[in-house]
Amino acid sequence: MTEQGYEIIDAHCHIFPDAIAVAATAATDRFYGTHALHDGTVASLKTEQETYGIDHFVVQSVATNPKQVAAINRFISQTMENGKGDFTGLGSLHPDSSDIRGDIERILEAGLHGVKLHPDIQHFPMDDVRCMPIYELCEEKHLPILMHTGDSRYDYSNPNRLLPVVKHFSELVIVGAHLGGWSVWDRLGDQLAGYEHLYFDCSSCFHWLQPEVVKRFIRLYGADHVLFGSDYPMWSPGKELETFLSMGLTEGENRMILAGNARRIYGISEKV
Numbered sequence: 001m002t003e004q005g006y007e008i009i010d011a012h013c014h015i016f017p018d019a020i021a022v023a024a025t026a027a028t029d030r031f032y033g034t035h036a037l038h039d040g041t042v043a044s045l046k047t048e049q050e051t052y053g054i055d056h057f058v059v060q061s062v063a064t065n066p067k068q069v070a071a072i073n074r075f076i077s078q079t080m081e082n083g084k085g086d087f088t089g090l091g092s093l094h095p096d097s098s099d100i101r102g103d104i105e106r107i108l109e110a111g112l113h114g115v116k117l118h119p120d121i122q123h124f125p126m127d128d129v130r131c132m133p134i135y136e137l138c139e140e141k142h143l144p145i146l147m148h149t150g151d152s153r154y155d156y157s158n159p160n161r162l163l164p165v166v167k168h169f170s171e172l173v174i175v176g177a178h179l180g181g182w183s184v185w186d187r188l189g190d191q192l193a194g195y196e197h198l199y200f201d202c203s204s205c206f207h208w209l210q211p212e213v214v215k216r217f218i219r220l221y222g223a224d225h226v227l228f229g230s231d232y233p234m235w236s237p238g239k240e241l242e243t244f245l246s247m248g249l250t251e252g253e254n255r256m257i258l259a260g261n262a263r264r265i266y267g268i269s270e271k272v
């Protein structure tokens with residue numbers, strides 16, 4: 001809870017087991033040419049929680065090959081179980097898995113609340129035929145997908161790949177990370193707005209976009225369709241929150257984006 005009385009859910013955090021956190025974070029830095037502010041451990045996330053009064057984190061990790069899926073999902077569900085209600089976990093899937101149905105069953109059995117996909121790191125175009133079973137099953141089982149969207153260097157996750165999926169799977173809930181297209185913001189606009197089940201998060205945007213631009217996207221998509229997220233460990237959840245609040249959105253908009261939408265979409269229950 002912030003001093004203004006806002007409840008805060010950071011809906012986009014990557015976490016790693018301690019033994020590989022530094023290497024995994026360095027690999028992301030190399031991919032994006034960034035320099036992460038944190039080390040990707042659960043402990044550092046808890047420090048942010050205590051320092052900045054962040055209430056809850058949606059945590060996930062990305063499998064770079066099908067063999068990693070089971071171990072990652074075990075780690076995420078264990079973190080959730082040990083987290084005393086502070087974490088909601090999303091499972092990882094890989095489109096090259098020979099048992100996507102089984103992977104999704106195990107995600108549900110483990111009590112995870114959705115799925116994270118990253119087309120650029122996992123090397124699949126979002127509208128690839130390999131992904132259709134994932135979308136069909138997630139739609140059927142009401143599992144929301146946090147989807148990395150946008151990379152001007154590739155043709156995997158940009159709006160031209162996202163829109164066919166959104167149009168075809170009209171009940172599938174997708175959260176398009178980074179306002180729907182990291183590094184291709186100039187290609188976004190009305191075309192992504194107005195789909196009932198297509199949401200967005202504003203993670204990894206403030207480093208590249210002026211707050212005024214972020215605000216314009218939020219108003220275009222609607223505050224009921226945007227979630228706050230930091231992309232931890234790349235950025236500090238607390239510092240991202242400070243920048244977010246400096247945009248001067250209305251109190252009602254802030255309440256939706258900072259917690260309400262994430263609660264609804266990912267089924268995060270109120271803390272008692």
Ligand SMILES: [Zn+2]
Pocket residue numbers: 012014148177231
């Ligand atoms: Zn991410």
